[in-house]
Amino acid sequence: MLSHESHHRLGNLSVKAGGSPVLYRSTKPKKRPITPAERRLSRVILFFEDAIKVPLFRCQHCGECILSSTAFICSQNCPKRMRNGPCGGTREDGTCEVYRDRKCVWQRIYYRSKLLHRISLLFTIHAPHDWGLERTSAWLNVLRKRTSAPTLFLRNDEKRIRDIIVDDAAEQN
Amino acid sequence: MTLQNKIDAQQFVVCAEIAPPQSCDGDVIREKAKLVRDHVDAVNITDNQTAIVRLSSIASAKILLEEGIEPIMQMTCRDRNRLAMQSDLLGAAALGIRNVLCLTGDHQTIGDQPEARGVFDLDSVQLIGTVAAMNGGYLLSGSEMKKRPAFFIGAAANPFAEPFEMRLIKLHKKVSAGARFIQTQPVFDLEVFARWMQKVVGMGLHEKAAILAGVMPVRSAKTLQWMKEKVPGVRIHPDYIQRMVRATDPEGEGFAVAIEMIRVLKNIHGVRGIHIMPGPWEGVTPALAKEASLHVAQ
Numbered sequence: 329m330l331s332h333e334s335h336h337r338l339g340n341l342s343v344k345a346g347g348s349p350v351l352y353r354s355t356k357p358k359k360r361p362i363t364p365a366e367r368r369l370s371r372v373i374l375f376f377e378d379a380i381k382v383p384l385f386r387c388q389h390c391g392e393c394i395l396s397s398t399a400f401i402c403s404q405n406c407p408k409r410m411r412n413g414p415c416g417g418t419r420e421d422g423t424c425e426v427y428r429d430r431k432c433v434w435q436r437i438y439y440r441s442k443l444l445h446r447i448s449l450l451f452t453i454h455a456p457h458d459w460g461l462e463r464t465s466a467w468l469n470v471l472r473k474r475t476s477a478p479t480l481f482l483r484n485d486e487k488r489i490r491d492i493i494v495d496d497a498a499e500q501n
Numbered sequence: 502m503t504l505q506n507k508i509d510a511q512q513f514v515v516c517a518e519i520a521p522p523q524s525c526d527g528d529v530i531r532e533k534a535k536l537v538r539d540h541v542d543a544v545n546i547t548d549n550q551t552a553i554v555r556l557s558s559i560a561s562a563k564i565l566l567e568e569g570i571e572p573i574m575q576m577t578c579r580d581r582n583r584l585a586m587q588s589d590l591l592g593a594a595a596l597g598i599r600n601v602l603c604l605t606g607d608h609q610t611i612g613d614q615p616e617a618r619g620v621f622d623l624d625s626v627q628l629i630g631t632v633a634a635m636n637g638g639y640l641l642s643g644s645e646m647k648k649r650p651a652f653f654i655g656a657a658a659n660p661f662a663e664p665f666e667m668r669l670i671k672l673h674k675k676v677s678a679g680a681r682f683i684q685t686q687p688v689f690d691l692e693v694f695a696r697w698m699q700k701v702v703g704m705g706l707h708e709k710a711a712i713l714a715g716v717m718p719v720r721s722a723k724t725l726q727w728m729k730e731k732v733p734g735v736r737i738h739p740d741y742i743q744r745m746v747r748a749t750d751p752e753g754e755g756f757a758v759a760i761e762m763i764r765v766l767k768n769i770h771g772v773r774g775i776h777i778m779p780g781p782w783e784g785v786t787p788a789l790a791k792e793a794s795l796h797v798a799q
Contacts, residue, residue: 407608407610407619408605408608408619408621408624409621409624410605410621410624411624411627412624412625412626412627412671412674413626413667413670413671413674414662414667414668414671415605415624415625416604416605416657416658416659416662416686416733416734417607417608417611417733417734418659418662418663418733418734419662419733419734420661420662420663420735420736422662422663422664425607425608425611425733425734426608426610426611434667435663435664435667438664438666438667439664447666447670450667450670451670451673451674453626453630453674453677453678454626454627455627455630456583456622456623456627456631456641457622459622492673493673493704493705
């Protein structure tokens, strides 16, 4: 549960962090549909989840929490809801192209990641967001295997980054 | 030779950008196309750039095909969800459009209809992955297609926004997801660009995707100032602004600077092509393209 997930699915495309895209032969991964009973349970859990995540991270209840790979800053506060890094519109001083009074959330994520030695997690490619999970409990979704488990502890960040980049170089040869 | 063939054959490529009109007049595109036809390898067609409604990029790309010019269709995530984008991609493939530039797109509040709802269902990295999956014969739903498209996938990169390393990580993700060529934001600061390029080469990304450096000729110091203040993600070297302010003939000076810029960019290790973004000054593209394709050290 604590290991860094290095394979990500992008539709049928499996992308290894730092590797070339590999096509998945199988059809779409089967996700368990949310039953009405589970929805009720989700609402109860979400009450407690929100009590923690909203004040601490300004959680936007996307239901597919990627906080652990964004150094515990919620990327969903981005006006474009970017999940894979900053857009090209960040201004020279690092402010958001939409809200001039705000820092780009991805800039904050980068500096926090650097501080916490979690830069290697920024290389993770996140699959398209499942909007059906919006406003459901991310904790429950992890338990029900609808979304990947968080990486709470991470060691050897520098080595991981090197591996991701060197992997690439090795692949070329 | 198509753009993909040229890039695969390690040849230096030159692209230019055309903005479709804010009307249904397809002849505007035909005229603009005639101007650049013999000078560039492919022409970018913007997709409602700066969030202002224009003739659609698919239709414009088709017009270019009819004129015998290879289009690079830009596709942004602002206006369509994943269903519409996949369907448009299939349509584009059926029309014979091969090159797609996958972008997140400017936010709608930048444009002239800020009250619009932005979609942003996918982001640029996910769009690249989607097109790559379609090339592999699958839609995002997982269903297999009887005939697979063969898109040549491009992406954009901004070497000028901070934090520097985060930009490289984003580029790495785009290349990992399947981007085969990268067009950068216009270069107005060669030092920063050279530093970025060095890092890109260090990460080996220039081998996996062809880096095309963006060049934007500017007619006056005022435009430059406006760009600096209004256009997101642009960084301009102070000397450049000074030079334009002091110039007695700003238009000539702007042209001279662009030519000098191209000469330097061509020789930076890892740069595989030039992407000309003339903005409203489209008449200057042929001269710049000529300069870009001259004496290229292979």
